[in-house]
Amino acid sequence: MIYITYIVTFIILVFYSVLDIKYREIPTWILYAGTAVVFALGITIRVIIKADIIGYVIISSAVYGVICLMAKSLKRWVGEADFDVIHMIYLAVGARNMCLFSFSMFALSGVMYAWLAVRRSDRDRRLPLIPVLTAAYVITITLGGGVSW
Known part of the structure; x- marks a missing residue:
């Protein structure tokens, strides 16, 4: 299932x-739909393995709150959609x-x-960060050995 x-x-x-490269933005509803799908998969996995669902929801919400604060303070340098994607990746790979x-x-950003x-x-062009996040996700899945909850 993982x-x-x-x-x-x-x-x-x-x-x-693809959306980030082509249009330089991603509609909010598409961002939240993707996050909701990954979140629902996380809950489904926890139901199957009989893990703590309430703890998952609380911790995921707290992490999202911290990510929102980071997005507000860093919005001059990084787009807010990038932080939503980071949260979705957190939901997929786990804290460790x-x-x-x-x-x-x-x-990769460097x-x-x-x-x-x-x-x-x-020099003055904003670069899409989501392809970099995708590449870092692939590296994490390849080298990380899976999710550790």
């Missing part, structure tokens, strides 16, 4: 990446794998922005 969550999340992230995800995200600095013609 592999279904990985695959569904990956498909959603690829869809978001978020360290690996964060490291991968920062490393490479992308270094590449942009070398290409002086596009």
Whole structure:
């Protein structure tokens, strides 16, 4: 069942990446629909393995609150949709794998922005971050060994 969550999340992230590259924005309802699907898969898994559903809901909501605060304070540099995608990735990979995800995200972002600095013609252009988040998600799933709840 967890592999279904990985695959569904990956498909959603690829869809978001295409929208981010093509239109530079993602409609809010599409963001929340994807997050709701991954959240529902998380609850379904917990029902199957008989884990604590209420704790999952409370912790996921608290993490979303922290992510919203980060989005408000960093909105000058990073789009708010990127933070919603990070929350969706958190729902898919779990708390323990978020360290690996964060490291991968920062490393890939650094490479992308270094590449942009070398290409002086596009300096003022905002770069889509969701494809970087998708790549970091793939690295996390590949190296992280699965979800640790």
